[in-house]
Amino acid sequence: MFPFSAVRRAVLLVSKALSRHSFAAALVLACALVGLSLFARARRTAPSAAAPAGSAPAVTHTEGLLSVPAQAAETILVPPLNDYTVVGPFSPLAPVWWDDLGHYAVHTGLDLSAGASAPVFAPASGEVLRVYRDALMGWTAELSANLNGHALLIRLSGLAPSPLPRAGQRVRAGEALGQLGEAPAEACLGAHLHLETIQDGETIDPAALLP
Numbered sequence: 001m002f003p004f005s006a007v008r009r010a011v012l013l014v015s016k017a018l019s020r021h022s023f024a025a026a027l028v029l030a031c032a033l034v035g036l037s038l039f040a041r042a043r044r045t046a047p048s049a050a051a052p053a054g055s056a057p058a059v060t061h062t063e064g065l066l067s068v069p070a071q072a073a074e075t076i077l078v079p080p081l082n083d084y085t086v087v088g089p090f091s092p093l094a095p096v097w098w099d100d101l102g103h104y105a106v107h108t109g110l111d112l113s114a115g116a117s118a119p120v121f122a123p124a125s126g127e128v129l130r131v132y133r134d135a136l137m138g139w140t141a142e143l144s145a146n147l148n149g150h151a152l153l154i155r156l157s158g159l160a161p162s163p164l165p166r167a168g169q170r171v172r173a174g175e176a177l178g179q180l181g182e183a184p185a186e187a188c189l190g191a192h193l194h195l196e197t198i199q200d201g202e203t204i205d206p207a208a209l210l211p
């Protein structure tokens, strides 16, 4: 704030100058006052002038947020079946009853029902790690993929014995892998795909990755 005492002194000087009919002196003092006032105002506004520079990181932050939807889109898997129906929910902690097994058991996958021999597609691009027949889950193919820098293991069970992919084969998302067959332990559900997704070693709900 411009000191009031200084203004008063300046006004007195101007008055004296005017009383002496010295217009030139008054003009010089008036100019000095205006100059001091402008200087004081510039000092007061200096901190606020720095505000726009301080808000620059917020713009960067916004740009980061805008890039999130693009990353999220990459986490969506290609549906492994056409026109499927979810017949068995992912339930890794709460046991569910299985008619075929005759007891309760947790379910670490998602069961997708479709017609017998329906084509099965690769949910993501990657490499076929191994193909084998499991006594409970039937013919199974494991696919190694990468989603946003995270290793994703996709396990597809309940396949038909033929055709099947071979270990080491590279596949593209949406490429045909085989056909629906049967999963002995889940035969009560009819022809369906038992789908498991393991990200960085942790089993996650495939439904969260499907569109």
Ligand SMILES: [Zn+2]
Pocket: 088, 107, 109, 110, 111, 186, 193, 194, 195
């Ligand atoms: Zn299942």
